Amino acid sequence: MENRVSQDPLHLSTSSDPSPDEADQPTASGLSRRGFLRGAAIAGGGIVAATIAACAPAAAPTWTYGPSVTKAPGAASAAPASAAATAAASAAASAPPASAVPSAAASAAAEAIQPGWTIHDVDARRRVRRYVGNLAPAFKDIYGPVVFAKLVEILGAADGYPELTQKPAFMQVGTQLVLQDILDPLKPKMEGDVKVFDLTLDTMFQKIDEVLPPVAAIGYNKQWPGPTIRVTQGDKIKVNFTNNLTETSGVHFHGVDFDDFFQDGIPFVTQLPITPGETYAYEFVANTSGSLMYHSHHNATDQVGRGMLGPFIVDPKTDPYGADREYTWISNDELGGFTINGHGFPATVPVLAAIGETVRIRFMNEGIMMHPWHSHGYRMKVIERDGVPLGSAAFECDTLGVNPGERWDVLIKADRPGIWAFHCHILPHVEGQNGMFGMVNTMIVVPKASDIDTIVAALLA
Numbered sequence: 001m002e003n004r005v006s007q008d009p010l011h012l013s014t015s016s017d018p019s020p021d022e023a024d025q026p027t028a029s030g031l032s033r034r035g036f037l038r039g040a041a042i043a044g045g046g047i048v049a050a051t052i053a054a055c056a057p058a059a060a061p062t063w064t065y066g067p068s069v070t071k072a073p074g075a076a077s078a079a080p081a082s083a084a085a086t087a088a089a090s091a092a093a094s095a096p097p098a099s100a101v102p103s104a105a106a107s108a109a110a111e112a113i114q115p116g117w118t119i120h121d122v123d124a125r126r127r128v129r130r131y132v133g134n135l136a137p138a139f140k141d142i143y144g145p146v147v148f149a150k151l152v153e154i155l156g157a158a159d160g161y162p163e164l165t166q167k168p169a170f171m172q173v174g175t176q177l178v179l180q181d182i183l184d185p186l187k188p189k190m191e192g193d194v195k196v197f198d199l200t201l202d203t204m205f206q207k208i209d210e211v212l213p214p215v216a217a218i219g220y221n222k223q224w225p226g227p228t229i230r231v232t233q234g235d236k237i238k239v240n241f242t243n244n245l246t247e248t249s250g251v252h253f254h255g256v257d258f259d260d261f262f263q264d265g266i267p268f269v270t271q272l273p274i275t276p277g278e279t280y281a282y283e284f285v286a287n288t289s290g291s292l293m294y295h296s297h298h299n300a301t302d303q304v305g306r307g308m309l310g311p312f313i314v315d316p317k318t319d320p321y322g323a324d325r326e327y328t329w330i331s332n333d334e335l336g337g338f339t340i341n342g343h344g345f346p347a348t349v350p351v352l353a354a355i356g357e358t359v360r361i362r363f364m365n366e367g368i369m370m371h372p373w374h375s376h377g378y379r380m381k382v383i384e385r386d387g388v389p390l391g392s393a394a395f396e397c398d399t400l401g402v403n404p405g406e407r408w409d410v411l412i413k414a415d416r417p418g419i420w421a422f423h424c425h426i427l428p429h430v431e432g433q434n435g436m437f438g439m440v441n442t443m444i445v446v447p448k449a450s451d452i453d454t455i456v457a458a459l460l461a
């Protein structure tokens, strides 16, 4: 089987990393049904729009998959900080691990190799089975019997393979950036007219996917990527970082036109390093809008490679695009191998869209190499580079190279149903002897918005 850690291009082995506490380890069931429902209840009507009608009780809270561009920012800033939300997240994070997924090797051994196939075909299909999980049966009602029959054949569902009743891999790896932004977005407290965010630098373990051992990492608020810091252009903000590591660090907000260069976050250039036990505050006006990032700028090849990175989104006061759903894809290619939001296929969160909807994807590259993102079946309309609107220079493409440090924002208008591959096109980043891995995902386009509720219901079942 593959070991993406071994593909680490810098050979940043975990052996010299700090040893996190056992209790820090993410759990396979970190995003449990309970966690979802409680998180959704706390989220209230802000980012919550769709109704889980299929199987939820009448009083069930509602939420939508993929935060709404038009609703999420207001909800995030307007919603009161909730101790219950933190408790729900903690409860979810400390839930006991789910039952172990049968090892692929064991399953492969038990599965006959069909005529003309090799073990590669068996392994490659299993990756997709793990990615789809128990969503496969839900596709029957969504796509109808003819399409479903083809999917059944492709997946080999007649085998009754175990993943048919298991949650998709992306539900089994703990914190997922896109889902975390829905269930428990980072909220500021107000000090006068300043939005104040509190973050920590901590050791942690990261599950790149659900069947590999977690890797020893470092992260903001014990998350990789760190939580999304989201504000509105013109906001005065203060971000406190408490360093719980045994090493120094510094945090750079990438893409901000600072008025005061001492807020730039570069140890020994604009500040002294943040020492273990210290809390350091960055204060500035978010005067540049768009998809920005925050990351370590100290021993950064190592620290960013181990997880010190996160999205910083500054919404303009008026949204010119009106996307229905949005997703952030932060690529990295170091400690965890080739990852999207800290996870590799099949543990990547699919983009979901209904016919007629427009999806916005914010590509951010926190790695050390370029990744050309290729959308199957759809062209992407590229609307912003590094937070700067392209205006009349916006263009369309199906493969978009994103260099280290760059952010590119695209819109995709969903007009044809299907399960469309969406991946980096540097082939060693996505396919190997055992099938697809790493920087692979899909965009699942369903006929109507309520089909997304069906998918959510299957995930929560």
Ligand SMILES: [Cu+2]
Pocket (backbone or CB within 6 Å): 338, 370, 371, 372, 424, 425, 426, 429, 439
């Ligand atoms: Cu790549």
